[in-house]
Amino acid sequence: MDRTKVDLPLLGGCVCRAVRYSLNGAPLLVYVCHCHDCQSVSGSAYILSVMVRGADLAMTGPVEIFTRRTRRARDVQYRVCAECRCGLTANYAESTDFTSLRAGSLDDASWAVPIAQTSVASAIPWAVIPGVEQVDPKAFDYRKLSAAWVATAPVFAHR
Numbered sequence: 001m002d003r004t005k006v007d008l009p010l011l012g013g014c015v016c017r018a019v020r021y022s023l024n025g026a027p028l029l030v031y032v033c034h035c036h037d038c039q040s041v042s043g044s045a046y047i048l049s050v051m052v053r054g055a056d057l058a059m060t061g062p063v064e065i066f067t068r069r070t071r072r073a074r075d076v077q078y079r080v081c082a083e084c085r086c087g088l089t090a091n092y093a094e095s096t097d098f099t100s101l102r103a104g105s106l107d108d109a110s111w112a113v114p115i116a117q118t119s120v121a122s123a124i125p126w127a128v129i130p131g132v133e134q135v136d137p138k139a140f141d142y143r144k145l146s147a148a149w150v151a152t153a154p155v156f157a158h159r
């Protein structure tokens, strides 16, 4: 089967358009998180997360960073637009090597198909996605899931 081709860079930003970003490398993993933090921070049922290399993401505009400690006692940095407070990315404070980009902030997220969903225990019951593997947060292996996602993902390339 031919894999879909998606052009890089991938573009996106906040809802007021003061902050814009371009992603210049292929995403590494797309997954859904149903944890309470993701529900609270998104104001929705879950977050559809696109893992990327921090170095691949170039962001312009009035970005603010706030840090909070998760229920699992790790500090997470959220990048939000200082104007409209729209959340764009999250990463563990100890490392900016990898960043989780909110799929909804992409101009076109039609390629973003999750390979796994985690924290399903706290999911809003109807929001559990049929046919998407459920992974316990303690067993969530980014490296393994990333390899599996990349194997079926579109081919990302600069034109």
Ligand SMILES: [Zn+2]
Pocket: 014, 015, 016, 017, 018, 019, 081, 082, 083, 084, 085, 086
């Ligand atoms: Zn904004």
Ligand SMILES: [Zn+2]
Pocket: 033, 034, 035, 036, 037, 038, 039, 119
């Ligand atoms: Zn979460």
